[in-house]
Amino acid sequence: MTLTTDRIATVSVSFVRLPLPEPISDAKVLTGRQRPLVEVALVFARIVTEAGLTGLGFGYAKRAGGPGPYAHAREIAPELIGEDPSDTGRLWRKLVWAGASMGRSGLAVQAVAAFDIALWDLKARRAGLPLAKLLGAHRSAVPCYDTSGGFLSMPVEQVLENADTAPARGIGGIKIKVGQPDAAADLRRVETVRGHLGDGVPMMVDANQQWGRATARRIGRTLERFQLAWIEEPLDAYDAEGHAALAASLDTPVATGEMLTGAEEHTRLIETGAADFVQPDAPRVGGITPFLRVMALADHKGLSLAPHFAMEVHLHLAAAYPGTAWVEHFDWLEPLFQERLELRDGRMRVPDRPGLGISLSDRAMAWTVDRCEVSAG
Structure with missing residues (x-):
């Protein structure tokens, strides 16, 4: 049998500014540390091989910083030309070291994330499998919870209205x-929402x-009576x-980890x-390759997994996690894609598309x- 190796022929990188329907505020805005969020900046990477196979990946930034990963990604993109796209681990290290003077965390690895996710997307497409199946799925659907309807910029009446519509949409928490x-x-906000939901809704x-x-200790103890998931x-x-x-005291x-890079x-x-609950974010930690390292350690320690944001990627990773896992439903990025993820009975279903x-x-x-x-040449 002859082993044929396909090579990367073209890499394109694009910078997208996604406007949000209305300004969004969380506690960082109310404490004066940040401004309301009005858009999400995204870096998309598209990789095409000599045989015509493609992979799509993305990273993102909220508020300041978006142009940085895009500029870095443009500089390191040529490192992929002529490479075997199957070598995801080696290529991740190559890209990180190409920009190592900027460091091996933070902005530098967030620029790598779009390429790494695209390489894994390509690998699964070539196998004709959803990424979750390629990684070794433990479940075909993952419990999901809604975040985009519970921001502090919304009056509590709107939060209650959003919570009422979530079950009908197939969202579980x-x-x-x-x-x-x-x-x-x-x-007061927690008490109102919990009283409205009842004890049966996560x-x-x-x-x-x-x-x-x-x-945190004082408020955490006060919140114990509401039977929160986390x-x-x-x-x-x-x-x-x-x-x-x-x-240890509660x-x-x-749950924490979403901001780590x-x-x-x-x-x-x-x-x-x-x-x-460990909350890694694949675009923030540098892509799927380092995310899998986090998953392995979390599993070794018997922890639960609840990846942050980017449900289009994290659904597959949560489905491949052996332990308890949740996926976060955010509708913000949906206008960017032609497809919609299926929600049913409180769970997000892994799509059967490659x-x-x-x-x-x-x-x-x-x-x-x-x-x-x-591109080559």
């Missing part, structure tokens, strides 16, 4: 934002890193020791016992503000 300067306002709260250790980001994202102490599970940062989080099962919409093309392409 509801997450609301907390972390306001007035802790009593947070408590409910989470997210403080977006706005509490100190003492405040308390998310109660402390600064890099306070692993504080999260570990809080997790019955309610603690590398597998190494997650290693410290996991090894210190800082989370019951790869990630997504393709760009005409609207994504209209929101593209810059694009470059490199």
Whole structure:
């Protein structure tokens, strides 16, 4: 048997600015640390081989920073030309080292993420399998919860209305934002939503890193009576020791990790016992290749998984996780893609389409503000 190796012929990178229907605020806005979110900046990578196989991947930035990963991605894209797209691990390291003077975390690896996700998408498409199946799926559908309907910029009446429509859409849980300067306002909001939902609906709260250790302990104890699925980001994202102490003191599970930008940062989080639910974000940690390292360590420690945002990618990864897993439903990115993910009975179903099962919409093309392409020769 002759082994035929296909090679990467063309790599295109595009920068997209996705406007949101209305400004969005969480606790970071109410505490004065950030401005309301009005758009999501995305970097898309499309890889085409000599045989005509394609792969699509993306990364993103919220608020400031979007042009940075795009500029970095443009510079390192030529490193992929002529390479075997099957060598995902080797190519991830090659791309990281190509820009290592910028570091091996943060912006530098977020630029690599779009390429790495595209390579995994291509690999699964070539196999004719959904990415979850290629990785070794443990389930065909993953419990999902809604976040986009629970922001602090929405009055509580609107949050209740959004929560009422979620089950009809096939969504199983509801997450609301907390972390306001007035802790009593947070408590009233949680009490109102929990009372409206009843005890049977999984409910989470997210403080977006706005509490100190003492405040988190005090509020965490107060929230115990609401039987929350978890308390998310109660402390600064890099306070692993504080999260570990809080997790040990509460019955309610603690979830964190979404802001970390590398597998190494997650290693410290996991090894210190800082989370019951680990929340890696594939575009932020550098793609699927490092995300799989985080998954393996989390599984080794017997932790649960709840990836942050980017459900189009994370559905496949959560489906391939051996332990308990949730996927976060955000409708923000849906206008960018032609396909829709199926929700049924509180779960998000893995599509039967090869790869990630997504393709760009005409609207994504209209929101593209810059694009470059490199090819052999």
